[in-house]
Amino acid sequence: AQTVTQSQPEMSVQEAETVTLSCTYDTSENNYYLFWYKQPPSRQMILVIRQEAYKQQNATENRFSVNFQKAAKSFSLKISDSQLGDTAMYFCAFMGNTNAGKSTFGDGTTLTVKP
Amino acid sequence: KAGVTQTPRYLIKTRGQQVTLSCSPISGHRSVSWYQQTPGQGLQFLFEYFSETQRNKGNFPGRFSGRQFSNSRSEMNVSTLELGDSALYLCASSIFRGGAGETQYFGPGTRLLVL
Numbered sequence: 001a002q003t004v005t006q007s008q009p010e011m012s013v014q015e016a017e018t019v020t021l022s023c024t025y026d027t028s029e030n031n032y033y034l035f036w037y038k039q040p041p042s043r044q045m046i047l048v049i050r051q052e053a054y055k056q057q058n059a060t061e062n063r064f065s066v067n068f069q070k071a072a073k074s075f076s077l078k079i080s081d082s083q084l085g086d087t088a089m090y091f092c093a094f095m096g097n098t099n100a101g102k103s104t105f106g107d108g109t110t111l112t113v114k115p
Numbered sequence: 116k117a118g119v120t121q122t123p124r125y126l127i128k129t130r131g132q133q134v135t136l137s138c139s140p141i142s143g144h145r146s147v148s149w150y151q152q153t154p155g156q157g158l159q160f161l162f163e164y165f166s167e168t169q170r171n172k173g174n175f176p177g178r179f180s181g182r183q184f185s186n187s188r189s190e191m192n193v194s195t196l197e198l199g200d201s202a203l204y205l206c207a208s209s210i211f212r213g214g215a216g217e218t219q220y221f222g223p224g225t226r227l228l229v230l
Binding site: 035037042043044045046047050091095099100101102103104105106107108 | 146147148150157158160163164165170171173203205207209217218219220221223224226
């Protein structure tokens with residue numbers, strides 16, 4: 001069974017600074033997909049970024065980028081130029097190639113951006 | 116394109132009752148997954164439907180069931196409600212073109228309170 005671990009329950013960052021959220025996972029599959037989702041107080045789950053395990057290049061999406069280390073099974077999220085609207089809970093998620101439609105989520109990291 | 120919609124948004128029930136939640140996926144999306152989110156257990160996968168067939172099921176008791184209609188809309192039913200069923204129920208849809216790893220897009224959730 002796959003597991004996803006987010007070791008930082010809470011983090012804070014000053015506006016305009018950079019913060020990195022950590023995620024590790026465990027799987028025996030070679031082909032899989034990793035995601036970061038953002039859940040603001042409205043509880044709407046929003047996709048932040050996605051990474052295919054077969055791609056060596058780290059995914060980027062505007063101010064959001066990942067550091068994907070397949071051998072170490074690590075998938076961290078870097079948020080640059082943090083904005084007040086980035087305040088939310090962030091979830092790391094894993095989807096195996098053999099389990100379409102099923103994501104395994106970490107426990108989440110609550111990020112607070114301070115003005 | 117309209118996003119994933121879930122109805123109702125809020126629901127209050129008493130122990131022993133049953134409840135039906137509805138999810139309408141994004142137009143063209145054929146896979147619908149359901150998740151339960153609680154403070155204690157986090158996000159847990161309930162089941163996934165594709166072409167009216169349940170392809171994947173999480174570790175939940177038989178009181179939790181679901182179905183998918185020919186227009187890809189999905190319903191989940193919880194019978195004999197227990198206090199522990201109080202949660203945010205999230206629905207997610209994806210296109211599913213044949214491979215796994217399709218990005219899931221989430222609805223706003225149904226918040227169920229069992230008294």
